[in-house]
Amino acid sequence: MTIKMGVIGLGYWGPNLVRNFCTLSESTLVMGCDLQVERCQKIASLYPSIRFTQNVQEVFESKEINAVAIATPVRTHYPLVKQALAAGKHVLITKPFTDNIAHAEELISLAEQKGLVLQVDHTFIYHPAVEKLKDIVVRGELGDVYYFDSVRINLGLFQADASVTWDLAPHDVSIMEHLISRPVQWVQAVGARHAGQKFESMAYITVQFADNILGHCHVNWLALMKIRLITLGGSRRMVVYDDNLVTEKVKIYDKGVTLNSIEGLYDALVQYRQGDMHAPAIENSEALAREIRHFVHCIKQGTTPITDGRSGLRVVRILAAAEESIRQEGKRIPF
Template structure:
């Protein structure tokens, strides 16, 4: 039986507590947060968990085998480093760290100690995203032209990072998963409208090999909440709409044929290819539950996580390039 501790039980931590409580193979669950009001609320909701106010107690406790780091992004590196050095398997909320060099340190520590290091890029474990990955791998979309994602909402403005670091890692991790490759260049422009000290809106472009383009729009200032990823190919278009609980994925078997030349608009019309709109059945299992189960499986079976330390490092490398481009007026990095 694994004993696990969740460090950081405010905004996202309770999702881990709830899911780990319902998974087999878990012994004791420790919940750690420096705010007493949060611990009281956790204890009143989940009577069987044990609460701690200082994460150092988690690090020193040899009975704890695994740790979830769900604290502010700026603390991820230091807490994860201490946990791995103490011989614990670690699941870190995205991003793995705020510097690429720090991510590489954690990656090397994981290899040296033989402990699992996993990053919670939750959308990689979303069955709807996995379905689009299946479409791509089976060549159902044909040659991929571009991937476009939109992640906008109004509110929940964080104090520790800007909107780019808050939202874009989701879409960067999705694109790396779907395309199985790193971008060649990254560029980004943005604006700080709500607070002048950090960007709350950004438009990001990623150029991949084979001419594939990735485009990400993120915003804290848009009253229209959107959580959507589109993949456009030569044969079809796939759409993932995370806000549509009935039809999260749609495949549009429509496209345009450029196999032969045309002399007039009438001939051009015949090159438009019509087809079905397919809404496949999607497993409705909560992605966080799948992620938590995968973390346990990797520990128990000595497996490499899908979103391991290298994957987390790759995402942060791209995020740092986005930040550099933002600071330099959109110059490609």
């Protein structure tokens, strides 16, 4: 069975979905949709066999289309996903899933009632480097995980209708949540608005997970340099993922500390371990291509996506708590 797709939203990210659905042999892109005619025309010049519309109802009413990918601003996610599910279409929705918890919960129930696949486009979860990190954590190579730390900063792109917390942080929060895979105890965040913006352009988000694992994400649109760095520290090893590197993106360091407390002595003996580093081979393939293959596979096999509505909701809960904490000047928000 070939999955017949519609893509809604042809701005910055939508054309990447179009390209990937057109490339995959198990899917055919039938229709593209954007409110702006010039965005449709631009894609039409590259893909002449696709039909285009500015009216999203045409996509939902099409009998031929069985799944849609939606790449529109976050405020439109809830109404568009709801209509798509109500029309019986499987849905791939760009991050963040929704801008509030209640809407995410409602969409999850609707997808379950209808028996439809609902996948959230947390692209990095399908990145071979993140898959390698997950494998390293699950196999216990780090020992007990102590912390997750990420920096995602650069100059731009300011979003007109979303803060850096809702726009950039979903990447790191989804990766952190996926790797740590523990209940959240509390979230604390501070942020700042600059250059006359309505929304925060930088934020420091701290998440306390169960088992004493601390997570931290630093996101900033007003930074001098572009940094995409994730570090995980554990009792046996530490691992670094630098997404800016072309090769050797992931490096595992055999570094750590051992505390030998000697009975009867108050002072603990701290021993630092400075061992070797190794960079595992990482497959060179596009995360979005892998993700789209997964979406189509889940529809065909009737299986649940890795980044289903529930994982999207867990990310939304952390983002909503971070936003609330920023509003309350850094108050801890308990879960």
